[in-house]
Amino acid sequence: MACTPAPPRRLLAALLLAAAIACAQACIWKFGTAPDSLAKHPGGTHWDHGFNGDDWAGVDASNKSWVCLTGKRQSPINIPFAAVQGGNSTTGNSTVAPEHQTRWNYPPLVSNGSNVEVINTGHTIQVEWLYPYRADVKIAVPANITPSTPVTAVLGLSPGSPAALVNATPAQFHFHAMSEHLVDGKYYPLEMHIVHKITNGLPACAAGCFSVTGILFELHNGDDNPLLEAIWAAMPERAGEINYLPAGAEIRLGELLPKTRDYVAYEGSLTTPPCTEGLLWHVFTQVQPISERQWNAYRRAVGLKDCTLMGDEPAAAADDDSTAAAAPNATTPAAATAAAAAAALAPPAAKAAAAAPAAAAANGGAAQPAALATLAAVAKDKRRLHRRHLLAPVAAAAPVAAAKEDDVEEGEEGQADPNEYTCKVVGYGQNYRNFQPINGRTVKLATAA
Numbered sequence: 001m002a003c004t005p006a007p008p009r010r011l012l013a014a015l016l017l018a019a020a021i022a023c024a025q026a027c028i029w030k031f032g033t034a035p036d037s038l039a040k041h042p043g044g045t046h047w048d049h050g051f052n053g054d055d056w057a058g059v060d061a062s063n064k065s066w067v068c069l070t071g072k073r074q075s076p077i078n079i080p081f082a083a084v085q086g087g088n089s090t091t092g093n094s095t096v097a098p099e100h101q102t103r104w105n106y107p108p109l110v111s112n113g114s115n116v117e118v119i120n121t122g123h124t125i126q127v128e129w130l131y132p133y134r135a136d137v138k139i140a141v142p143a144n145i146t147p148s149t150p151v152t153a154v155l156g157l158s159p160g161s162p163a164a165l166v167n168a169t170p171a172q173f174h175f176h177a178m179s180e181h182l183v184d185g186k187y188y189p190l191e192m193h194i195v196h197k198i199t200n201g202l203p204a205c206a207a208g209c210f211s212v213t214g215i216l217f218e219l220h221n222g223d224d225n226p227l228l229e230a231i232w233a234a235m236p237e238r239a240g241e242i243n244y245l246p247a248g249a250e251i252r253l254g255e256l257l258p259k260t261r262d263y264v265a266y267e268g269s270l271t272t273p274p275c276t277e278g279l280l281w282h283v284f285t286q287v288q289p290i291s292e293r294q295w296n297a298y299r300r301a302v303g304l305k306d307c308t309l310m311g312d313e314p315a316a317a318a319d320d321d322s323t324a325a326a327a328p329n330a331t332t333p334a335a336a337t338a339a340a341a342a343a344a345l346a347p348p349a350a351k352a353a354a355a356a357p358a359a360a361a362a363n364g365g366a367a368q369p370a371a372l373a374t375l376a377a378v379a380k381d382k383r384r385l386h387r388r389h390l391l392a393p394v395a396a397a398a399p400v401a402a403a404k405e406d407d408v409e410e411g412e413e414g415q416a417d418p419n420e421y422t423c424k425v426v427g428y429g430q431n432y433r434n435f436q437p438i439n440g441r442t443v444k445l446a447t448a449a
Contacts, residue, residue, distance in 0.1 A: 027307070028304050028305070028427070030049070030304060031302040031303065031304070031429040031430075031431060032048045032049070034305040034307055034421075035307055035309075035421050036239075036419070036423045037418055038240025038418055039120075039121060043060070044059050044061045044062075044063075045057075045058025045059055045060075045066075047272075048123075049430060049432065052432060052433055052434040053068060053271075053433035056069060057069050060273070065274075066273045066274040066275055067274065067276070067277060068274070072277075072439050073268060073439065074275060074437075075180070075181075075269045075270070075271050075279070076179075076182070076268070076271055076435050077435055077436055077443075078182040078184075078435045079181055079182065079264050079443065080438070081183045081184050081264065081285060084264060084443055084445045094442070094444055095445050095447065096265060096444045096445065096446035097157070097159035097160070098449050099140070100140040100159075100163055101140070102139050102154075102168075102446070103137065103138045104137050104254070104257060104261070105137065105254065106137075106170070106254035106257070107135065108250045108253065109127075109133065109250065110249075110250050111244065111246065111247060111250070112131075113244060113245075113246060115129060115130040115244070116128075116245040116251065117242050117245075118234040118235055118236065118243045118244075119236070119241075120235070120238060120240065120241050120242075120301060121239070121240075122239035124176065124302070125231075125235055125298065126172055126174040127174070127231060128172045133170065135253075136167075137168040137169070137196055139151060139165065139167075139168050139198070139280065140154045140164070141154055141163060141164055141166055141202065142156070142162070142163060143161075143163055144162075146203075147203040147204060149202055150202075150204055150209070151168075151198050151205060151209050151211055151278075151279075152267040152279075154280065155266070155267060155280075156442075164201065165201070166198055166205075167200055168197070168199070169196060169197050169198075170196050170253075171195050171196065172194075172195050173192060173193060173194040173195065173253070174193055175190060175191065175192050175193075175298060176190070176191045176193070176271070176432045176433075177191075177299055177429075177432060178432050179191035179216055179432065180193075180214075180435070181435070182435055183285070188217060188287065189218065189219050189295050191217065191432070192256065193214055194212065194253075195210060196213070198210070209278060209279070210280075211279060211281070212279055212281055212282070213283075214282065214283040214284065215257060215258070215284055216284065220291065223291060224293060225288065225289050227251075227252055228256075230245055230251050231251060232294055232297055235297065237301050237425060238423070256288065257284065258284050258286035258287070259286070260448055261446075262285045262286060263282045263284045263445075264282070264285060264444065264445055264446075265281060265283075265444045265445075265446060266441055266442065266444070267280065267281070267442070268281045271433045296428065299428035300429075303426070303429040304425065304426055304427035305423040305424065305426065307422070307423040308421065309416075310420050
């Protein structure tokens with residue numbers, strides 16, 4: 001008795017899952033794609049930094065198209081610092097008057113053992129806090145605020161123009177390697193982004209708008225940068241894993257800003273999908289130090305992985321919005337076609353695994369029993385959550401120890417349990433976007449008084 005084939009999407013996803021079996025022992029996974037990931041997929045198109053953003057065409061969870069490849073005010077940029085510093089009017093560059101410059105005041109982030117998180121999101125290493133953090137960041141805007149005044153309006157202020165101040169509340173900070181912004185064509189090994197939300201004072205920001213502050217890091221031959229050590233000691237190498245800073249640990253965020261607070265400001269975008277535009281960017285022109293050991297540790301955390309499937313449970317596909325199904329009748333032409341499509345989309349080492357059942361189906365034979373068993377076994381309703389670790393009180397630079405581990409539910413629908421993989425880092429990774437055209441935008445220099 002013939003079985004009714006599953007819908008093409010489910011069949012394709014199931015065959016991709018089968019193809020991933022071979023990859024468990026033969027594939028190298030880019031940062032954010034390894035099958036041991038605990039990161040919950042937010043919906044929309046899956047993305048990674050494999051092509052540094054040049055392939056970011058997709059939609060968000062609401063099916064709204066990204067603007068990464070179509071926007072005209074994208075970030076990051078190659079900052080023309082020499083032109084800005086020289087007041088080159090041919091590029092529309094000028095300076096930010098002292099009275100219009102952004103002011104930053106960040107007290108230390110202090111952990112009680114469960115209120116400061118270091119997260120491997122699968123796209124970056126990110127720090128968040130779970131308590132009211134009393135930072136004081138002020139951004140100037142024209143004094144005659146209207147319902148449409150954007151946070152980027154400071155770029156249009158002339159010296160002496162009346163201005164008001166709006167509050168910018170830091171929400172999180174994260175890192176990129178290499179740097180995303182270039183300065184006169186020069187990359188730096190690391191860049192830190194502090195993301196702020198405008199919380200009051202601008203009616204146009206009622207739905208939320210953002211400003212980002214960028215800090216560049218340069219390699220030096222000295223000791224580790226102690227301002228990074230609390231973060232680095234808690235930095236997870238597994239996507240979706242969250243470590244809490246130990247009680248008493250501090251991140252002196254204000255000191256991570258350069259002592260000389262000259263910066264370049266321009267209107268740009270998020271540097272990851274959906275690449276939303278209209279952000280006010282500040283990039284400090286003075287760099288902070290980072291040791292080679294710290295740089296290498298970060299690149300391990302965003303590194304390439306070799307993963308091995310443990311036991312008999314099936315593998316997870318790299319695409320988080322896969323939906324698996326029990327195996328259809330693999331002798332049908334439709335099944336053979338879908339299997340071939342799955343093989344074409346799979347990573348190179350997985351294509352051989354997908355090709356065997358596809359070829360058997362095309363010839364009227366049955367697919368390999370092991371592959372069919374795999375497809376049937378992955379048809380489970382699972383959901384994946386972040387794993388959180390409470391870190392025992394240790395010295396900031398000491399190895400991280402897991403004192404407590406929350407229960408972790410198994411993978412999302414159509415996904416194998418990521419805990420059934422063992423993965424090891426086999427190469428340094430990266431998570432930066434290529435620089436984007438300036439397209440005639442105003443780039444202003446603020447020189448600290």
